[in-house]
Amino acid sequence: MTVTAWTAAQVARKVIDNKEFFILDVRNADAFEEWKIDGHNFDYVNIPYFELLDGVEEILPQIPTDKDVLVVCAKEGSSIMVADMLSEAGREVGYLAGGMKSWSMYLEPIKVGDLANGGELYQFVRLGKGCLSYMAISEGEAAIIDAVRFTEVFTKFAEDKDVQIKHVFDTHLHADHISGGRHIAEVTGATYYLPPKDAEEVVFDYAPLEDGLTVNIGSSAIEVGALYSPGHTIGSTSFVIDGKYLLTGDILFIDSIGRPDLAGLAEDWVGDLRETLYARYRTLAEDLIVLPAHFMIMDELNADGTVAKRLGDLFAENHGLNVEDEEAFRSMVTDNLPPQPNAYQEIRHVNMGKITPDNDEQTEMEIGPNRCAVR
Amino acid sequence: MIKADVQLDAKGLACPMPIVKTKKAMNDVAEGQVLEIQATDKGSVADLAAWSKTVGHQYIGSQEDNGVFYHYIRKCNQEASEVAEKTFAYTATNEEAIVSGATILDVREAAEYAFGHIPGAVSIPMGELAQRMNELQQDEAIYVICRTGTRSDMAAQQLAEAGFTNIKNVLPGMVGYEGELAKEVN
Numbered sequence: 001m002t003v004t005a006w007t008a009a010q011v012a013r014k015v016i017d018n019k020e021f022f023i024l025d026v027r028n029a030d031a032f033e034e035w036k037i038d039g040h041n042f043d044y045v046n047i048p049y050f051e052l053l054d055g056v057e058e059i060l061p062q063i064p065t066d067k068d069v070l071v072v073c074a075k076e077g078s079s080i081m082v083a084d085m086l087s088e089a090g091r092e093v094g095y096l097a098g099g100m101k102s103w104s105m106y107l108e109p110i111k112v113g114d115l116a117n118g119g120e121l122y123q124f125v126r127l128g129k130g131c132l133s134y135m136a137i138s139e140g141e142a143a144i145i146d147a148v149r150f151t152e153v154f155t156k157f158a159e160d161k162d163v164q165i166k167h168v169f170d171t172h173l174h175a176d177h178i179s180g181g182r183h184i185a186e187v188t189g190a191t192y193y194l195p196p197k198d199a200e201e202v203v204f205d206y207a208p209l210e211d212g213l214t215v216n217i218g219s220s221a222i223e224v225g226a227l228y229s230p231g232h233t234i235g236s237t238s239f240v241i242d243g244k245y246l247l248t249g250d251i252l253f254i255d256s257i258g259r260p261d262l263a264g265l266a267e268d269w270v271g272d273l274r275e276t277l278y279a280r281y282r283t284l285a286e287d288l289i290v291l292p293a294h295f296m297i298m299d300e301l302n303a304d305g306t307v308a309k310r311l312g313d314l315f316a317e318n319h320g321l322n323v324e325d326e327e328a329f330r331s332m333v334t335d336n337l338p339p340q341p342n343a344y345q346e347i348r349h350v351n352m353g354k355i356t357p358d359n360d361e362q363t364e365m366e367i368g369p370n371r372c373a374v375r
Numbered sequence: 376m377i378k379a380d381v382q383l384d385a386k387g388l389a390c391p392m393p394i395v396k397t398k399k400a401m402n403d404v405a406e407g408q409v410l411e412i413q414a415t416d417k418g419s420v421a422d423l424a425a426w427s428k429t430v431g432h433q434y435i436g437s438q439e440d441n442g443v444f445y446h447y448i449r450k451c452n453q454e455a456s457e458v459a460e461k462t463f464a465y466t467a468t469n470e471e472a473i474v475s476g477a478t479i480l481d482v483r484e485a486a487e488y489a490f491g492h493i494p495g496a497v498s499i500p501m502g503e504l505a506q507r508m509n510e511l512q513q514d515e516a517i518y519v520i521c522r523t524g525t526r527s528d529m530a531a532q533q534l535a536e537a538g539f540t541n542i543k544n545v546l547p548g549m550v551g552y553e554g555e556l557a558k559e560v561n
Contacts, residue, residue, distance in 0.1 A: 050426040078391040
């Protein structure tokens with residue numbers, strides 16, 4: 001039997017198309033417990049590769065023969081070894097090329113919708129990490145919001161679409177992933193914007209992203225308007241694009257809300273978070289489509305793979321927007337928070353420009369789920 | 376440098392090779408001896424610990440120096456050594472040994488001692504005891520400790536037979552010790 005190498009892009013199609021898939025994850029139990037490839041119709045077995053050094057005979061009954069089987073490990077070496085052994089035992093299996101490392105890096109661009117005058121809005125879904133980035137394009141120009149560090153994906157996409165990147169925004173100083181914003185701005189000559197209140201310690205120049213700032217994309221003016229919305233961080237800023245889309249950053253997600261503690265100030269910022277979610281956002285049109293910077297669980301994905309929902313629906317359905325009692329809200333977002341994302345302090349320092357780790361070190365820092373939300 | 380009985384160079388090798396090589400190398404390590412594995416693959420840290428647990432060896436610890444991880448694993452045969460009968464008549468609890476203020480003699484391997492021992496404990500690995508007994512006073516109170524009380528039981532007997540008069544075997548040993556640990560690793 002042959003062993004097939006699957007790319008992260010092929011696995012992403014399985015996720016987005018809700019296909020059945022069987023994953024034999026051969027990483028150690030802790031790594032699997034913390035973070036795996038999520039899919040609606042995926043089945044899993046976790047058997048560490050080091051328990052299979054003497055052969056795979058014993059696990060054959062656990063491996064189905066009626067669906068695609070993918071062996072997954074951290075980088076790929078161990079999954080190739082196990083896939084080869086299964087293949088020798090007569091099974092047809094594949095392995096994930098590049099392992100979880102490549103899964104963490106893969107971005108799937110999906111069109112969210114059309115903007116006025118032929119413009120388009122794209123969401124870049126980083127399935128392995130739950131990060132969402134955005135590119136709005138119109139009449140030869142583009143704006144990017146919350147770009148992750150795989151900057152060539154964005155610059156290549158802009159080239160393919162024949163648009164020039166003019167504006168690059170980060171809604172806040174990210175703590176769970178390394179921003180690609182500054183680098184994209186450097187290589188394209190675009191302007192890089194950060195909220196000044198999040199940027200007190202940054203060591204590079206940036207344009208201030210402040211409440212009420214608007215920029216236009218293309219000559220016929222698709223408007224990208226900034227709305228100060230603190231709470232996840234003190235500088236967190238949302239965007240309204242073309243009067244139709246509300247980009248909420250890490251303040252409001254589909255099934256959860258932002259956590260206020262990743263810069264160490266949960267108690268101070270909980271009031272801001274409440275104000276943003278229960279006062280500022282309430283004044284906006286309910287028909288705005290909310291586009292967050294993260295998703296946490298697969299149920300937050302729509303059938304087409306996008307992560308987007310009407311603001312009015314979130315007011316009705318999102319638990320975090322329906323805690324009437326202020327004290328109960330305070331306790332929800334400050335007590336019993338989930339563990340903080342891997343290496344979040346170092347990641348903040350990278351995003352401030354204070355440290356410049358190499359590519360491998362950056363990959364290592366970003367291992368694991370994003371954990372920016374409280375439910 | 377931590378003393379180990381056998382060394383394995385797995386530097387530059389990617390997963391799964393550090394563990395494949397470790398498994399093979401373990402065949403040539405005698406029971407109770409310590410294998411040092413040098414690896415550069417970061418994944419080796421969690422995986423070697425988990426593998427050791429799976430197969431029943433004692434994962435002592437690892438430390439990083441200049442991008443190289445040094446892992447220490449002690450070969451165990453669980454059925455044989457862990458439940459071996461302890462025959463030395465004079466025993467003391469961990470607490471009694473600590474409050475006594477007397478000499479605590481740690482007879483575990485050097486690597487085990489380096490990764491955590493009772494502050495002030497003296498290290499003479501079991502295998503070196505016969506040659507190094509002269510470092511100890513025959514009439515002083517000595518509390519002999521190891522991980523589970525088995526090696527210290529044998530050491531206590533050996534010392535008593537050599538004429539030491541005030542020897543106690545400490546039970547349960549380091550497995551039951553939750554106090555402050557002194558370490559000789561970074």
